Amino acid sequence: MELPKNYNPSEFESTIYKKWEASKCFTPEPTTEKSPFCIVIPPPNITGQLHIGHALNNTMQDIIIRHKRMQGFAALWLPGTDHASIATEAKIVDALKTNGQTKKDIGRTEFLKLAFEWKEKYGGKIVLQLRRLGCSCDWTREQFTMNDTCSRAVNDVFVKLYRKKLIYRGNRMINWCPNCKTALSDAEVEYSQKAGHMWYIKYPFENNTGYLTVATTRPETMFGDTAVAINPEDPNLSKFIGESVKLPLTDKVIKVIGDTYVEIGFGTGAVKITPGHDPNDFEVGLRHNLPIITVMNEDGTMNELAYFCAGDDRFVARKKVISALTEQGLLEKCEDYSHNVGECQRCGTVAEPRVSTQWFVKMSPLAKPAIKVVKDRRIVFIPDRFQHIYFNWMNNIRDWCISRQLWWGHQIPAWYCESCGHITVETKTPSKCASCGSTILKRDEDVLDTWFSSALWPFSTLGYPKMTKDLKYFYPTNVLVTAYDIIFFWVARMIFSGLAHMGEIPFPEVLIHGLVRDSEGKKMSKSAGNGIDPIDLIDRYGADALRVSLITGMAPGSDIRFGEEKMEPSRNFLNKLWNASRYVLANIKDTTIIDLADLKLTTAEKWILHKMNKTISEVNGNLRKYELGLGYAKIYDFIWTDLCDWYIEISKPSLYGSDVKMHDQTISVLVYVLKAALKLLHPFAPFITEQIWNEIRDDQDSKFLAVAKFPSSNTKFSFSKDYKRFENIKGIIRALRNARAEYALPPSKTVKIYIQTLDKSYIKKNLSHIYKLAHVTSAEFVTDKSQIKEKTISITLDNNEILIPLGDLVDIKKELERLNKEISKVTLEVNRGQNILANEGFISKAPKQLIAIETEKLNANTELLTKLQAKYSEITDKNSGL
């Protein structure tokens, strides 16, 4: 039973993880003997590396699941990874590019083969990193969004929604990424303010009677203009409605139409309408039956309808259009203009509104019940305020574009009949057209949005559509833990999917955390070079230190700043625990551990047990409410302050002494308390606690701390009276230390003391602690301090007065200063108490208990003040002649 002198987490963390995994600690069985508790992991992308945000997210989940597991739940933390359609495909495309190949060169089948190979080779990296963090996932149930289980669920859901007419195919305006060459959902476009220009272009009237000026930020799209719109209420311009204008740089003539979409007074009041390249114009176009002209290719270059710009990139075309207009005198002016530009979330390319045929999920029927369950609080967000974000999105939701022009993903299970055009949608490849029976069918080329499969995660991973044992037992899951930036993408979609396909919410609680920023509060990113690699931190400080650093001082839902400087205090704390455990272990040899019930406990022992019990009860409360930071702070305080700074110091005389009985008793209490502390801390710092546990546990204890019983508070450890008494002893010790410090007495310089007290019995019993901790050699109880002839300094406490004979060291001036300080402090307290108790409102309305406490406090303080003042005049009287 021994631990190495130095706390060196790298020596044992991976060994411990292997033992947990080998012993199936994290693999629960569905059983009626236990209650289920399940968390599904937010599946990290297979392309990803563990970043600090993952570390926070997964640490939180691990704390929760470990706590529940230790509380006796059948706790399942279900892990898995996400195929990350766009990101992974981009990697494969890049790899091909280095060989001078494109994906079309090798074809779909070969491409997918390469992608799966890539996944096998690199996709497992992040799950290994999760193990290093200590995540107690059940790896025997690991899932992947594109494995058979999850794919079956995807197909099943697609077909069901299609049959319910909640999935449809349509020609609509969608967001398009010219770089990824695929459609995007609205959520996948990120908008930011960009400096740009507003160009004012003259559109001459067909009859050459002048011109209308339109303002635009995107002149290159003018080749696709099919009208100019004016608000019919516009007092100056409405008269032009019905006229025709010549579209500059082309041979086209377009109509001037009236539409209230145009805001009077903004810009010039006339708007060019380009239904093929602007979502609002598209709507206007529909209202007025305007032709939709697409002037751009899929890659962002202009097509043959763009006249002299055909083949040019859209931004090159913009410049060419502007210079052509300038040449022809049709550019009225150009202003600097800052406007919102949408970019592809994955690659940052400016997204392009584009009309194309895509698959959509019809949202409003799905959103309604999903809004209701949150309104009815069947699903709660923690903190509560995040439901606003959810409602805001759900209430304004538009149909979800789910098709992507990619190969890596779930290919849409729709087949087109070559002879009659009918679309057959089936979970399995159909042999013939469902309408005409033709056998010539062509499968839809597109794949589904990655989030389509993620939306099913809480039940697809448990076996849906099969009603498996796991699905029956663990669904609905219990809590979902995620950052707020993913509420739209994932949380919202899981909620409506769970309701639609399982007929039941996927989870009753959504625990939201913030984003991890750097020490300056900036978002961490590779390009900014301010990212911190959690694995590097684990290598240098240990996973426990990382976990605990992330949790320290964390408030629910708010962003945290994180820098390496946070690691040291955490590591120091763990080192403290390590050394405290070494102390206990070193003194455990040849002793008999006695059941606490068989011991006559001392005041100090009752004090630490009471404090332990209080901590247990508070920590359980905090964890129940997911107040992880608060819970950790309490454990930290208990271990460092109460256990190490006080109780271990107190235990030393009996552990180092020769009294075997006392030694056994002390070590028994110490071991009990340390074990409780290890259990409390285990969810937060699983490795170090398990390592120590392995040394300290006895035959009756659980082999693994990971599955030991989490402490719950117990009235048998409630000793409030002794707790208070020992707090008084601590007060005496602190006051003595304080006095010693003021007189700069080194520990080697011991003193004797006199004590005048009302209740000497418990002080007497605890004198040894005062001796040891305040460097006192002897104490004498006196009834009348005037008998003491030596020169003393005196410390006045509630019921006790302590006198230290310091002979010539006593400094009258210093003593008077000390007293003055005390007196003014206590005077403030007395005033405060008097004011409160003189307040009639307080007396009549405050809780009785509080009044009693205040009265008691006031009495004590008044008495103390009287004593202090008496002492002050006594000293001044005595020394008046000096």
Added chain:
RNA sequence: GGGAGCAUAGCUCAGCUGGGAGAGCGCUUGCCUUACAAGCAAGAUGUCACAGGUUCAAGUCCUGUUGUUCCCACCA
């Protein structure tokens, strides 16, 4: 335009349902006390952004103001 958060010690932040302001780091002083110098002990430091209000009682609840961050929508 709509919505949300934040403002507490020099710094980074906790502070749960209102009832005497806390932690870590930093700072000052003294200690190598046989678990730990990654440590021990003692200490200093706050008009809890501002202004009102509710209440016997406000850092905590309400309203407004200022500063700041973020989300959503968007007028070419």
